[in-house]
Amino acid sequence: MRVIVNGVSHELDVDRNVPLLHVLRDALGLKSVKLGCGLEQCGACKVLVDGAPEFSCRRTVGEFEGMSLVTLEGFANETLHPIQQALLDHNAAQCGYCLSGILIAARALFDANPRPSRREIQIALDDHLCRCGAQPRILNAFCELSANG
Ligand code: FES
Ligand code: FES
Structure with missing residues (x-):
């Protein structure tokens, strides 16, 4: 499946039923995305999905096929946002x-x-x-x- 993360398109060979958070952290190495409660109750895992903040700890990566995601790493520039x-x-x-x-x-x-x-x-x-x-x-x-x- 394909996801676009921080402007880069990735073809991922992953179980579509794995939570998005684990794919971002473990497959793509984006450690800014944090696992807190794992229950959509703390907000630590949020990422931007087509510009809107979404929990990533429970929703599966398969739900985000083809979508454009941004993590905190995507803010990086020569200066802070x-x-x-x-x-x-x-x-x-x-x-x-x-x-x-x-x-x-x-x-x-x-x-x-x-x-x-x-x-x-x-x-x-x-x-x-x-x-x-x-x-x-x-x-x-x-x-x-x-x-x-
Ligand atoms: S880890 Fe707490 S809301 Fe996702
Ligand atoms: S718990 Fe993170 S700044 Fe307060």
Whole structure:
């Protein structure tokens, strides 16, 4: 089967019933995609699918045949993406485990609307658990990015 990940087309010889997350991590080496709960309840595994954030821990890779996927590795450039820089500026990048999914959700939000409201940001991050207490800094970082957008 074929998937397009971070702009590169891959022909994969994999079991179509394997969760997408495992194919991304194990077959393609994209370790930014994290396994947290495995139950679509924490958001750590989210990736962009045709521009929309989707869980990858339970849905099978076969469901994504021919679709265009983006992981955090796909953000990489010579400079950080503004949403990454915003977290750094607010000292909000605490654990590196939940943040991949949070950045995926934020990327989808800001790509669709460069000036989201605080409430819209909260809704976009609603699927994402952060256990360390960084949520206020994460939210403030994205609110300031929106204000400057
Ligand atoms: S690992 Fe997918 S939502 Fe938690
Ligand atoms: S920043 Fe990852 S759990 Fe809080």
